[in-house]
Amino acid sequence: ERALVWFRRDLRVFDHAALYHALTQSRAVFCVFIFDTAILDALPEQDRRIEFLHASLIELHAELVKLGGALIVRHALAASEIPALARELTVDAVFINHDYEPAAIARDAQISGALQQDGIALHDYKDQVIFERDEVLSLAGKPFSVFTPYKNAWLKQLQFDSTDINVRSYPIDPVAHHLAVSPIAHVMPSLGELGFAPSNFAELKIPVGMSGGQALLDNFLERINKYKLTRDFPAVKGPSYLSVHLRFGTVSIRHLARRACEAVRLASDASGAQTWLAELVWRDFYFMILQHHPRVVHGAFKPDYDAIQWETGPAADALFQAWCDGKTGYPLVDAAMAQLNQSGYMHNRLRMVTACFLIKDLGIDWRRGEAYFAEKLIDFDLSANNGGWQWASSSGCDAQPYFRIFNPITQSEKFDTEGRFIRRYVPQLAQLGNKQIHAPWLLTKMELDHAGVTLGGNYPAPVVQHDVARKQTLMRYAVVKKVT
Ligand code: FAD
Known part of the structure; x- marks a missing residue:
């Protein structure tokens, strides 16, 4: 054979x-x-x-x-x-x-x-997930569309098989297993031959390959018990940064799940490892949703949400461009977009904040934001990205309710209290105080001058007013009120 x-x-x-x-x-x-x-x-x-x-x-x-x-x-x-x-x-x-x-x-x-x-x-x-489309079903034998019962059933199934069959590894033994000598020589095309030019990737020093994935995992396992406490703060090294490795399979999802379960068993406070394991369950969940409902690639999971009228035309295009370029005048949003544009990564909290801002502050179709993320994220994954965007637009399964509209200033005060993340990515605001940095337009001219900030000059004035946008969004979503 x-x-x-x-x-x-x-x-x-x-x-x-x-x-x-x-x-x-x-x-x-x-x-x-x-x-x-x-x-x-x-x-x-x-x-x-x-x-x-x-x-x-x-x-x-x-x-x-x-x-x-x-x-x-x-x-x-x-x-x-x-x-x-x-x-x-x-x-x-x-x-x-x-x-x-x-x-x-x-x-x-x-x-x-x-x-x-x-x-x-x-x-x-099966290799990319722990459980595939029909492996975790409700008691009625139906696929789940709400996360928590899915997660509970997923965890039960994992524990049910005490032999760990679901997270078994496939050991490749270098003594017993030999590959055939290939009659075709190994020739790796250069980036140029593939039609690409170098980006700033080399400067980013992202650990690559299996060894890079392992190094990131080792590092994260030292922090996993603190994950629940640190994961929401973008200036802190809280998450694992393994998403790109999961995307390209340079780590094994079974290996990660085993290590997470081990951490749950060993930790005196298991909440960090439990929370992280739940993130791996979200990953399986969105793969499962995509398999059962491939239409989500183009439209809302809740079809009624496709009736929403989004802003279009040159003014909307200009707002969209300001969002892409990190020039909305909302410091946390702009810092997040700068992180994406400069590094190809964005912290999970900020993915939620920027997605919500595009949809509910700028009134722009979530699919435009989804496509922008798809182009820029190194860890781009159709199922998780679509799931995240449909969560933010409230059109997804188990999404945030349509009337829940993140306040970008409150989010900033709560999750980047001292403005450390903002200062890293929007250096022109670095001289503002911890309380001032979240909404510079509320400052006096003297305060702005003192910090070397000129609104409309070296930093944009806000492109929309959040309170006004919020009211417009509630009106925009009125078409789905009856069906929510
Ligand atoms: P950790 O916090 O260490 O999480 C570990 C792993 O769990 C992640 O690598 C990922 O595989 C999985 N995970 C975590 N959160 C989620 C989630 N909400 N949904 C599905 N899987 C999750 N994740 C992607 O991998 N690719 C995407 O294209 C993507 N787009 C997103 C778009 C939006 C609008 C939102 C709100 C979320 C998106 N996510 C996406 C989910 C999440 O933001 C990233 O997985 C996470 O930030 C990656 O960083 P990490 O590996 O350090 O995460």
Whole structure:
């Protein structure tokens, strides 16, 4: 038996379902990664994700070499390249891990059909999540659409199987498991050859690959017990920063869940680890929602919310641009957008604040913000991003109620009390006092002069008035009042 393992969102050699099954079922195993033109062609010329991917693939290849193999790398249309490569290598089967995005499901179905015509099997495995679409259901056997009961059922299921079967690892044993020597040389295309130019990615010093994921995890496990207390404060190193590694599979979700459960068992106060484990459950939840309701990619989970009239036209476009550029005049919002634009990451609290601001202060369609995040976030994930945006727009399953409108000033005072985060990303406000920095337009000219701030000069005046915007939003959402 000869097999081809196609790496996609699982760029690691340990605890890898498809690789494990290929190695245990086949005599000769080859490995491939495709820079899929169907995905790459739509990306901007500078894209930090491609650089993360590129660097992580270099490490993946080096690890595959240690197992006696190599990574075949192609820059092509995956839908035709995989069947062609499978024929060229005369394999009996292609092994993959499930991908849950609608476009990927359609692509995999197409590939499966093409392989079948050549008598080649496609074996696919769960690897990216702990529980897939129908593995956690209500007592009535229905999929959940509210998070808390889903989480409770998810946790119960995890504990129910005391053998830890749901978080079992797939051990790759370098002695027993050998990859086949590839007849195709490993050639890694350069960034330029892939059609991309370098961004500031190198300056960001984001740990890449499996080793980077492990280093971040080790660091986070020292802080996990404090997660609940620190996670909401963007100036503090509270979260794990593992999202990009979960996105590209340079960490294993089973390994993370095991470590979180271990921390729950060992800690005298388990609330930190419990809260973090619940975040991993949110991740599964949104994957499950996407699988059951693929229409959320284009429209509201609650269809009535598609009747909402958003602001359009040149004035709305200008507001949208001010939001993208971090020039709204609301310091916390602007600092958050600067973090996104400069680093490709944004703190979770700020994702909620900026999303709510775009939708409920500027009256702009959540899909425009969702698309902007999708372009800029290194950890962009269709299911979590869509879930987060639909939460903020109140159109999602288990979303915040439509009348809940974050006050960007109160959020700033509460979560960046001393303005440390704002000062980091909006340095022109750095001289303002801790109480002044959240709403500079309320200050006197003398106070502003003293801190070297000129509203409308080196820092914008607020583009909207929150109180006025709030009233407009309540009117805008009146169309859904009856159905909420
Ligand atoms: P930690 O706090 O350490 O959490 C650990 C992991 O749990 C994360 O890496 C992530 O995989 C998962 N997680 C945490 N919160 C959520 C959540 N609300 N939904 C789903 N999974 C979650 N997350 C993404 O991975 N990609 C996105 O594109 C994305 N877009 C978002 C857009 C909006 C508007 C909002 C409100 C949230 C979004 N999130 C997204 C969720 C969350 O903000 C990030 O996962 C988190 O900030 C990543 O940082 P971390 O790894 O340090 O998180």
